[in-house]
């Protein structure tokens with residue numbers, strides 16, 4: 001992947017109406033100079049811990065040996081399940097690989113097993129069936145209390161892992177195509193009987209890798225680790241049409257130790273969305289999302305946010321490092337969402353080295369965003385948004401620089417903005433919108449709202465930084 005070097009910073013094509021050209025050049029030079037002066041120490045974070053050198057599996061079988069037919073028409077669910085059942089017996093012998101050769105392999109939902117590698121050869125395409133009867137139905141996740149789209153049950157995902165350990169889904173750029181168009185239509189016309197399925201879901205699993213694959217046309221989410229730890233998503237490409245309703249790329253949900261790196265994601269709604277449960281169900285379940293590291297990703301989120309936090313965050317979200325990201329053609333760049341009744345917190349977040357282009361709202365924090373699962377939520381369960389640092393952001397063709405709308409009874413605090421330069425297009429009503437928020441800023445243009453203008457140097461100890469994240473000295 002390219003695009004994180006300084007060169008793209010110099011090649012902006014968007015209209016620059018906010019700054020006079022001379023000021024802009026000065027600003028840009030300042031930005032570049034500061035960019036060189038401030039090194040981020042603290043290293044690779046979570047992406048180091050989740051990266052393990054894996055031995056190749058000593059055993060491998062091809063899906064062909066189980067009678068699968070790659071004609072795009074034959075349903076292969078039984079072949080997949082039989083192969084995986086057979087490979088279970090190798091779990092204590094170093095595990096095994098299920099090899100999927102070139103072909104178009106139609107299937108309904110399948111379950112993986114521990115110590116398994118699912119390998120998709122170049123030219124191998126796993127196709128999700130468009131017949132809902134081929135998708136199992138399960139109860140809601142306990143931290144959500146109900147299906148997120150339709151009350152009650154939900155469809156299981158195409159590829160599922162439940163209480164697994166050491167699973168790899170990879171390939172030589174093989175493809176998993178959810179063929180989601182039927183689901184988008186049922187969602188839009190209100191004819192779903194249960195909430196839509198995802199492509200990959202791991203529940204209560206650890207040590208999971210998804211890499212070297214292309215994901216297309218997810219019915220809803222592409223990859224959903226929930227109640228998991230040690231998740232590494234590396235070098236994948238994800239695409240759903242820009243008008244596909246609420247399709248999301250990767251959703252770490254009540255999970256910890258997650259690394260997402262070197263991915264290209266283009267979706268209808270959010271690209272990457274961190275979540276942790278919904279109102280009273282999420283508060284009761286109490287499972288946070290923490291220790292998340294996202295780096296070197298290229299994200300487009302047509303109607304949502306390239307990087308979203310919430311709105312379901314009742315179990316809490318903390319210790320998140322996002323760095324070296326390229327966000328473009330998105331409604332929002334980085335957005336924090338919550339609402340009264342959520343409880344929980346979003347805190348200790350560092351977003352650093354962001355290049356944005358053609359983004360309507362660069363930065364957002366919203367205290368009135370999200371609906372409730374039912375009327376049993378507690379309106380006095382107020383969420384906390386605290387210790388969010390956003391630094392080294394360069395954006396062109398931005399309409400709203402920042403919208404920080406907190407909650408009166410629980411204002412957003414310690415929002416620190418540092419070295420942000422956004423060129424605002426002529427369509428902007430006002431670059432900043434702020435209420436019930438406090439924080440500090442330095443070297444931020446356009447000039448932020450007064451609520452965010454406490455001196456950065458005076459309050460920088462209150463700002464979240466890598467040194468706080470890793471407990472190390474840092475130059476921040």
Ligand SMILES: *[C@@H]1O[C@H](CO)[C@@H](O)[C@H](O)[C@H]1NC(C)=O
Pocket residue numbers: 042043044045048
């Ligand atoms: C991560 O790994 C790289 C090399 O693989 C190393 O240089 C760096 O210090 C590590 N960072 C952390 C935080 O462990």
Ligand SMILES: *[C@@H]1O[C@H](CO)[C@@H](O)[C@H](O)[C@H]1NC(C)=O
Pocket residue numbers: 081110111136162
């Ligand atoms: C898949 O796993 C789930 C949960 O463990 C189970 O309920 C379901 O019956 C399994 N499906 C198959 C086809 O084995």
Ligand SMILES: *[C@@H]1O[C@H](CO)[C@@H](O)[C@H](O)[C@H]1NC(C)=O
Pocket residue numbers: 171172173174212213235
């Ligand atoms: C990423 O995956 C592609 C195949 O999808 C492969 O050709 C490439 O070498 C991989 N890159 C890395 C850094 O793993």
Ligand SMILES: *[C@@H]1O[C@H](CO)[C@@H](O)[C@H](O)[C@H]1NC(C)=O
Pocket residue numbers: 173175214
């Ligand atoms: C991976 O496969 C997709 C879909 O077949 C293709 O568009 C893309 O160019 C491939 N990427 C690489 C690195 O081969």
Ligand SMILES: *[C@@H]1O[C@H](CO)[C@@H](O)[C@H](O)[C@H]1NC(C)=O
Pocket residue numbers: 132186191192193
């Ligand atoms: C929903 O259920 C009804 C009644 O069983 C059925 O006719 C309809 O096809 C189902 N819709 C979908 C999208 O599965």
Ligand SMILES: *[C@@H]1O[C@H](CO)[C@@H](O)[C@H](O)[C@H]1NC(C)=O
Pocket residue numbers: 168170171209211212235
């Ligand atoms: C992904 O592809 C790269 C390059 O071919 C390879 O080095 C890496 O091991 C692959 N990852 C997995 C998990 O197979």
Ligand SMILES: *[C@@H]1O[C@H](CO)[C@@H](O)[C@H](O)[C@H]1NC(C)=O
Pocket residue numbers: 013014015329358359360397399425
């Ligand atoms: C600027 O961004 C908007 C989206 O916010 C997009 O519609 C428009 O085409 C972009 N303008 C240019 C000149 O790229």
Ligand SMILES: *[C@@H]1O[C@H](CO)[C@@H](O)[C@H](O)[C@H]1NC(C)=O
Pocket residue numbers: 454455458
């Ligand atoms: C910052 O702190 C210094 C010394 O404590 C003080 O003199 C100055 O007024 C403070 N500035 C702001 C903007 O609070």
